[in-house]
Amino acid sequence: MVTQVPPTRREETPVRIGALAPLSAPGWAEAGQHLIAGLELAVDEVNADGGIAGRPLELLIRDTGADPQRAAEAVAELAGLGVAALVGEYHSVVARAAAARAEALGLPFLCSSAVIDTLTDEPAHRVARIAPAQSHGWRLYADFLLKAGHRRIAVAAQPSVYWAAGTGILREHLAPLGGTVVELGLPEHEDPRALCGGLAAHEATALLLLVGHPEPAVPLVRAVRADPRLGGVLIGAPAGQPEFASWAEQLGADGAGVPFLRYLPERFGPLGTRVGQDLRERLGAAPSFVGFEGYDTVAVLAEVLRTQGVAPEETAAAWERTAAAWSEVAVDGTRGLIRFSRTSGTGIWQWAWPPVQIADRDPADPGSFRVLHSG
Template sequence: MTTPPSPPGAESTDGSAVRIGALVPLTRPGWTEAGRHLLAGLELAVREVNDAGGIAGRPLELVVRDTAADPQRAAAAVEELADLGVAALAGEYHSVVARAAAGRAEALGVPFLCSSAVLDALTEQPTSGVSPARAKPGTRGWVARLPPPQSRGWQVYADFLLDAGHSRIAVAAQPSVYWASGTRILRDHLAPRGGTVVELDMSALTPTAVCDELVGHRATALLLLVGHPEPAVPIVKAVRSDQRTAEILIGAPAGQPEFTEWAALLGDDGAAVPFLRYLPERLTPLGVRVETALREQLPEAPSFVAFEGYDTIAVLADVLRSHGADRARIAESWPRVAVEGTRGRIQFSGTPGISVWQWARPPIQVVDRDPAEPDRFRILRAD
C-alpha cells in the first residue's frame, strides 16, 4: 500500500495549531439537531484539550465543514481539508455521507475517526488492505469508528420487537443504501425466529395509504426508515389518528425521537416510539462532568450524539499526544488506543464483516419517550 507523505508542517514544533477536520450536517436536508449536538461535543473536547496545554504545547484547532447530508459535498470537503493539512478527520452523522467521506479519506491517506455513522460497509474494501479482524499490530488502517455497526444495533432492536410480541413488522422505507441495509438486517434476523417484514415504498405511498397497507398486512408494528421531519412526522400523525392503526407500535430505530424537534412537532404522538441510542445506563465520571458542561452549552439536554462527538476528540487527542500528527502513524495507532471516554473505555479491534477499526462494545439501548412525561426517556432494553 502506497502511503502518501504527511503534508508539510504536520510535525511542526513551532507552536502552530494541530488541525482536525470536522464533518458535520448543519443545514437541511441533514438532521441539523444531530449535527449541532455532534459539533457541541467536538468543540467542548477541543476546548478542554487546549485548556490542558494542547498537543505537546500546540493548540488543537477544529476546522468545520457542513456536509448538509450530501455525500458529494462531504467528499469535496475531505479533499479541501486534506489540502489544508489536517492531521485527521472526525465526525459525520449520516451513514451514506460518512461512507463517501471514508472512501475519499482512504484514497488521500487521511485518518478518519467516524463519530456517529453505523453502516456496516463504511468502506468498500478494508482500509488497511486486509480485514482489521486479521490485521497484525501496526497494520495501517485509515478509518476507525466509535458507534456500533448497524448489524449489531438493529439486531438488538429486532430482539426487542420479538420480546414485545411483534412478529409482523412493516417498514416505511425511502430509497437509500442505509435504509435498505436496515431492512435486510431486520428481515434476516427476524425470519429464523418466525418474524416477517413487509416493505412499504414511501416513494409511492402517502401517509394515509400507509395506514391502509398496515391494515391489509395485519402488521402490529411500523418502523420508520425515512427522513426527519419529512416524511416521518406526517406518517406518525396519520397512523396515530386512524382508529384502525392507533394501537400499532411505531418504531424509529435510526433515532429520530432522540431530538427535541421530534417532540416539538409531534407532542404526545411522539411518545412511546422506541429507538436506538448509544448510551450506558450510567455515564462514566468523565461522562457526568461532560454532561453538565454540555447542558450549559446546548439549549436542550445533550443527546448521545454529543457524547460521541466528545469521545471522538478524546481519542484523537490521545493518539496525537502519543504518536504525533503524522497521518501514517495515526493510521497505524488505532489498535493501540485505550481511552476512558464518557460512555466507557474505548479500544478498537477488528470485527468480522466490518472493514474498519471498530470500538467493539459501545453501549446500545432501546429507549422511548415516556407518554406520561415526554421529556423523560425510558430504557426498554440494553446491550
C-alpha cells in the same frame, strides 16, 4: 522602516483537525449541532490541558448538508490544508463518501456517528469508528420487538443504502425466530394516510419508520396515530429520530412511545456525568448520544496524537503513524473504555461495542425518556 515580524513558534502552531457534520438541510442539522458541540467541548478541554505537545487543537468544520459529493470535496480540501486527521459525520451515506476519499488520500478518519456496517467497500487501514455497526444495534432492536410480542413487522423505508441495509438486517435476524418483515411502499408526494391502508391490510403489529425527519416521519406518525384501525400498532424509529427535541416539539404526545436506538450507558461515571452537564450548558437542552460520540472522538484522537507526535505540517508519514495507532489506543471515554479492533463485516477499525439502549419518550411525560431494553 520595515517591521520585523517574529517567526511563529512551533508550540503556537495549531494542530488542525477536519470535522464533518450536517449543519444545513437536507441534512439533520440538529444531530450535526450536537456532534459539533461534543467535538468542540473536547477540543476546549484538550487545549486547557496544554494541547498536543504545547500546540492547540483547532477544528476546521465543514457542513456536509447530507450530500456525499460535498463531503468528498471537503475531505480533499481539508487534506490539502494539512489537517492531522478527519473526524465527525452523522449520515451513513455521507460518511461512506468521506471514508472512501480519506482512505484514498491516506488521511486518517475517525468517524463519530455513522453506523452502516460497510463504511468502506474494501478493507480500510486508515478509517476507525466510535459508533457501533448498524447490524449490532439493529439486531438488538429486533430482539426487543420479539420480546414485546411483535412478529409481523411492517417497514416504511425511503430509498437509501442505509435504510435498505437496516431492512435486510431486520429480515435476516427475525426470520429464523419466527418474525416477518413486510415492506410498505412509500412513493414520493403520496398522502401519508395511504400507508395506513396497507398497514391495516397486512395486519402488522409494528411499523418501523426508516425515513428522514421531519419529512416524512412527522406526517406519517400523525397519520398512523389518527387512524382508528391502527390503535394497537407500535411505531418504531430505530435510527434515533425521537432522541432529539424537535421530535417532541413537532409531535407532542403523538411522538411518545416510539422506541429508538441510542448509544448511552445505563449509568454514567464521573466523566460522562460532567460532560453531559457541560453539553447541556452549550446546547441549552439535554444532550443526545451524538454529543457524547463527538466528545469521545476528540478524546481518542488527542491521545493518539500525543503518543504518535505531530509534524509542523502534516505529511503522509504523519498520517500513517496516526492510522497505525488505531490498534494500540485505549481511552476512557464518556461511555466506557474505547479500544479498536478489526470487527468482522465492517472492514475498518471499530469500537466493539459502545453501550446500546432501546428507549422511548414516556407517554406520561414526552419530555423524558424510558429505557426499555439495554444490550
